[in-house]
Amino acid sequence: xxxxxxxxxxxxxxxxMKLKITNKKRFIANLALRFxxxxxxxxxxxxxxxxxSKVLYVPINVYFVIFVIFITQIASIxxxxxxxxxxxxxxxxxxxxxxxxxxxxxxxxxxLVVFYINEFLKNLSFLVPMLIAFGFxxxxxxxxxxxxxxxxxxxxxxxxxxxxxxxxxxxxIRQFLRVHNTLTLILLITFGVFVFLGLTxxxxxIPTPIRIVALYNKFITSVTLFIxxxxxxxxxxxxxxxxxxxxxxxxxxxxxxxxxxxxxxxxLLISRPLFFKLxxxxxxxxxxxxxxxxxxxxxxxxxxFFKKEFTISMRSSNEMISNYVLLILFPFIxxxxxxxxxxxDRSTFGTKLVIAxxxxxxxxxxxxxxxxxxxxxxxxxxxxxxxxxxPSDTKxxxxxxxxxxxxxxxxxxxxxxxxxxxSLPQFSDPDIWLMFVVVILVNSGHILWSFxxxxxxxxxxxxxATASLSNNENVxxxxxxxxxxxxxxxxxxxxxxxxxxxxxxxxxxxxALVFFVVRFYLFSNFLKVYFREIEF
Amino acid sequence: xxxxxxVLLVLILSxxxxxxxxxxxxxxxxxxxxxxxxxTITDFDLQNGDGDKIKSVKDQVSExxxxxxxxFTVTPxxxxxxxxxxTNQPGIxxxxxxxxxxxxxxxxxxxxxxxxxxxxxxxxxxxxxxVTLMFLPPSEIxxxxxxxx
Numbered sequence: 001x002x003x004x005x006x007x008x009x010x011x012x013x014x015x016x017m018k019l020k021i022t023n024k025k026r027f028i029a030n031l032a033l034r035f036x037x038x039x040x041x042x043x044x045x046x047x048x049x050x051x052x053s054k055v056l057y058v059p060i061n062v063y064f065v066i067f068v069i070f071i072t073q074i075a076s077i078x079x080x081x082x083x084x085x086x087x088x089x090x091x092x093x094x095x096x097x098x099x100x101x102x103x104x105x106x107x108x109x110x111x112l113v114v115f116y117i118n119e120f121l122k123n124l125s126f127l128v129p130m131l132i133a134f135g136f137x138x139x140x141x142x143x144x145x146x147x148x149x150x151x152x153x154x155x156x157x158x159x160x161x162x163x164x165x166x167x168x169x170x171x172x173i174r175q176f177l178r179v180h181n182t183l184t185l186i187l188l189i190t191f192g193v194f195v196f197l198g199l200t201x202x203x204x205x206i207p208t209p210i211r212i213v214a215l216y217n218k219f220i221t222s223v224t225l226f227i228x229x230x231x232x233x234x235x236x237x238x239x240x241x242x243x244x245x246x247x248x249x250x251x252x253x254x255x256x257x258x259x260x261x262x263x264x265x266x267x268l269l270i271s272r273p274l275f276f277k278l279x280x281x282x283x284x285x286x287x288x289x290x291x292x293x294x295x296x297x298x299x300x301x302x303x304x305f306f307k308k309e310f311t312i313s314m315r316s317s318n319e320m321i322s323n324y325v326l327l328i329l330f331p332f333i334x335x336x337x338x339x340x341x342x343x344x345d346r347s348t349f350g351t352k353l354v355i356a357x358x359x360x361x362x363x364x365x366x367x368x369x370x371x372x373x374x375x376x377x378x379x380x381x382x383x384x385x386x387x388x389x390x391p392s393d394t395k396x397x398x399x400x401x402x403x404x405x406x407x408x409x410x411x412x413x414x415x416x417x418x419x420x421x422x423s424l425p426q427f428s429d430p431d432i433w434l435m436f437v438v439v440i441l442v443n444s445g446h447i448l449w450s451f452x453x454x455x456x457x458x459x460x461x462x463x464x465a466t467a468s469l470s471n472n473e474n475v476x477x478x479x480x481x482x483x484x485x486x487x488x489x490x491x492x493x494x495x496x497x498x499x500x501x502x503x504x505x506x507x508x509x510x511x512a513l514v515f516f517v518v519r520f521y522l523f524s525n526f527l528k529v530y531f532r533e534i535e536f
Numbered sequence: 537x538x539x540x541x542x543v544l545l546v547l548i549l550s551x552x553x554x555x556x557x558x559x560x561x562x563x564x565x566x567x568x569x570x571x572x573x574x575x576t577i578t579d580f581d582l583q584n585g586d587g588d589k590i591k592s593v594k595d596q597v598s599e600x601x602x603x604x605x606x607x608f609t610v611t612p613x614x615x616x617x618x619x620x621x622x623t624n625q626p627g628i629x630x631x632x633x634x635x636x637x638x639x640x641x642x643x644x645x646x647x648x649x650x651x652x653x654x655x656x657x658x659x660x661x662x663x664x665x666x667v668t669l670m671f672l673p674p675s676e677i678x679x680x681x682x683x684x685x
Contacts, residue, residue: 059629061644063602207635212558221631221640228642229603247645326539337550341557350561357553361546368542476537483537483545 004102008110012093013117038129045133053137058224065134066231066241072127073159073237076119080163085171087111088164089278098279108275112160112267119156128152131244140245147244154256158236161263164271171278181314188321192328199332200423203339210343301392305400313408320408323372327412330365331419337361342426352497355431359508360490362439366413367446367482374450374478376401377534381464384534395531398451402523405447410440434505441512442489445519450478452523455530569616572658577608577639577667589667597643597671606639606667608656618659625652632656641669 014020021027052058088111097107131148134140177184206215231238236259243252298304313320321328341354377398380387388394417436421429454474462472492511496504580589597604610617621630627644641654649671657664 057629057631059642059644061627061642063642063645212554212562218633218635221633224629224631224642225603225640232600242645245645326542329543333546333550337553340554344554344558344561345563346557346561347563350557350563353553353557353561357549357557361549361553364542364546364549368539371539479537479539479542483542 001103001106005106005110005113008097008100008102008106009113009117011097012110012114038125041125042129042132042136045130046136049133049137056220058220059228060134060137061228062241062245062247063228063231065131065244066234066238067227068130068134069127069155069241070230070234070237072123072130073155076122076156076159077162077166080115080119080159081167081170084111084115084160084163084167085174087115088167088275089171094279098276104276105272108272112164115163116156116160119160120153123152123156127155143246143249144244147246147249150253151240151244154260155240157260158263161260161267164267165263168271168274168278178318181318184318184321188328195332196335199336203336206340206343209345210340212344302396302400302403305397306404309401309404313404320372324369324408324412326365326369327409327416330362331416331423333365334358334362334416334420335423338420338424338427342424349498352501353494355435355497356490356494359435359438359493360486362435363442363486363489364483366409366439366443367485368479369409370405370443370447370450370478370482371475373402373405373447374454374474375459375463375472376405376451377454378459378463378472378474381460384458384460388534395527398455398527398531402447402451405451406444409443409447413439413443434509437509438489438493438512441509441516442485445512445516446478446482446485448516448519448523449481450474452519452526453477453481455526455534458534460534569614570612572610572612572615572617572661572663574611575608575619575656575658575663575665576611577606577654577656577665579607580667589665591667591669592671592673593669594671594673597648597669599645599648602643602645602648604641604643604669606641606654606656608637608639608665610634610637610658616660619656620659621654621656623652623654625650628652630654630656 049060053060058064088108094107097110098104100107128148131151132145135144135148177187231241234241236256239252239255243249243256338354338358341357344350346354377384387397413436417432417439420427421432457474459472459474489508489512493504493508496507498504577589580591582590584590591606593604608619610619617634619632619634621632621639623630623641625647627647628650629642631640631642632638633640639654639656641652643650651668651670653666653668655664655666
């Protein structure tokens with residue numbers, strides 16, 4: 001059994017990291033470099049803690065250590081849960097591993113071991129230098145460093161075990177929501193409303209006019225209190241922190257080991273039996289067609305492709321949400337930021353700066369949401385070749401995609417600006433709607449530009465092979481162009497508005513309009529020339 | 537470049553924009569506010585002849601509840617104050633929230649049980665007040681009054 005477990009673990013590990021030592025010298029040099037890296041990270045952390053302690057006067061004590069462990073462990077639990085949901089139940093290697101002459105339990109355990117090793121390595125490069133830095137700053141005794149040695153092995157185990165348990169109900173919820181798109185949307189909107197109400201409540205606490213120095217002091221005090229009081233709610237991590245600091249060491253070790261045993265038993269009794277059921281279940285036939293398809297001749301090719309885009313986005317609402325996630329964040333960020341801007345006792349110059357920063361930040365968020373345009377052709381994958389063989393002007397597909405992205409994006413921006421006007425009545429209405437015009441024009445130009453990037457260098461074969469858009473260079477290019485545009489338009493707005501407020505607005509809108517017209521002209525010309533050249 | 541980096545950039549830009557607007561785009565603060573006349577710590581159990589305030593925190597500060605709140609008042613209410621706080625013990629930190637008029641005293645785990653004097657003062661006028669926190673029941677606290685001799 002142990003041998004099979006070892007082989008299964010090594011198979012999975014070899015696909016994640018290089019295990020074979022081909023050159024001993026290079027291996028030793030690599031190890032030495034990594035060790036040096038750890039030393040550097042530790043030194044950097046010592047300086048960071050020194051800054052926190054001596055400049056910001058944040059107490060570096062046991063509660064701070066508990067807070068750091070708690071936060072890093074929560075991040076690990078989230079990462080492990082999402083990772084395990086994919087690796088345990090949805091991984092493509094399940095089909096291969098489960099067909100090996102090994103028990104399902106062994107496959108399950110090997111996957112957890114692989115995750116544990118990953119967590120162990122991650123902790124080694126961050127948490128351990130951090131703990132050593134704490135010991136150095138607080139001049140802690142030798143026993144503290146001995147306790148770190150045991151925690152190197154215990155701390156990565158906790159998130160893996162917890163994630164193995166948590167991932168099951170989340171997996172069921174995810175599978176349920178995948179086939180109930182409307183419910184997902186309703187839940188998302190409800191969540192958004194609650195977050196907005198929470199933010200409003202928090203912002204109401206800030207007395208106006210806002211005095212930044214007083215606000216800074218309040219902020220630092222609140223952060224300090226939050227850090228120091230979070231140890232009360234850290235449960236097992238509170239015990240670990242006290243143990244590290246030498247408080248009731250034996251009793252606390254007993255609690256930690258007891259918790260680990262209970263978690264292991266839960267994984268053994270709950271997760272293990274469900275693993276095979278969930279891993280062998282697919283979503284392929286989850287959606288059943290309730291209506292009968294009818295072949296209808298469409299009058300307009302453009303309208304056919306447009307409807308296709310609409311249907312696809314409705315069927316894969318999760319993908320649409322991930323494309324426009326920054327637009328969902330947009331109203332929250334703009335609301336908080338403008339609440340603070342308005343709260344400051346501004347001069348006329350300050351008001352002009354507010355508009356320039358609003359334009360810059362709005363454009364940054366809006367243009368980074370145009371990733372769907374930057375992958376519009378790539379996501380057709382192997383089907384694109386078939387599409388091109390159609391005896392029709394298939395270029396219209398590109399126009400349909402552009403139009404759909406522009407309409408979807410512009411409607412969301414319109415909704416955000418309506419919310420902006422309603423939630424911040426102190427902000428001048430003409431300024432809000434003039435900003436809206438600038439944002440819409442620049443964003444539309446950016447959509448055309450992003451599409452053009454994908455048109456010139458589509459990643460059809462990559463997408464066909466992996467069905468993934470991660471690390472897509474067209475997306476990166478689109479975001480970088482968006483960033484540059486935001487900075488340029490923010491700078492131009494500041495300059496022109498400060499020079500002359502009324503003509504400034506006219507000139508900003510004219511520049512945005514020229515930008516849009518130029519991008520439109522370039523896009524239509526590139527499309528005419530290059531669309532037919534696209535090959536798989 | 538990905539969306540996570542954009543979020544990070546937006547956060548950095550937001551912080552910078554608030555700083556820029558408050559430095560270059562705000563009106564100068566009014567200097568008409570009066571100076572601080574008095575700062576008073578209102579929460580104490582005993583006071584000796586010299587006016588030293590003593591507070592028993594035996595049942596209020598423990599390993600599970602290690603942050604103690606001391607309310608104070610500043611007069612006049614809308615005065616131009618810069619309130620600071622400190623303690624005479626390393627490992628026991630005092631933080632002021634002048635909007636709420638509260639001092640938060642944070643005890644390190646190994647300092648619970650240690651007597652500490654918390655001083656609060658206005659940086660502009662140097663007017664101050666202080667309170668000593670002791671881990672004894674009020675009945676067992678013996679006030680040493682230097683005026684006796």
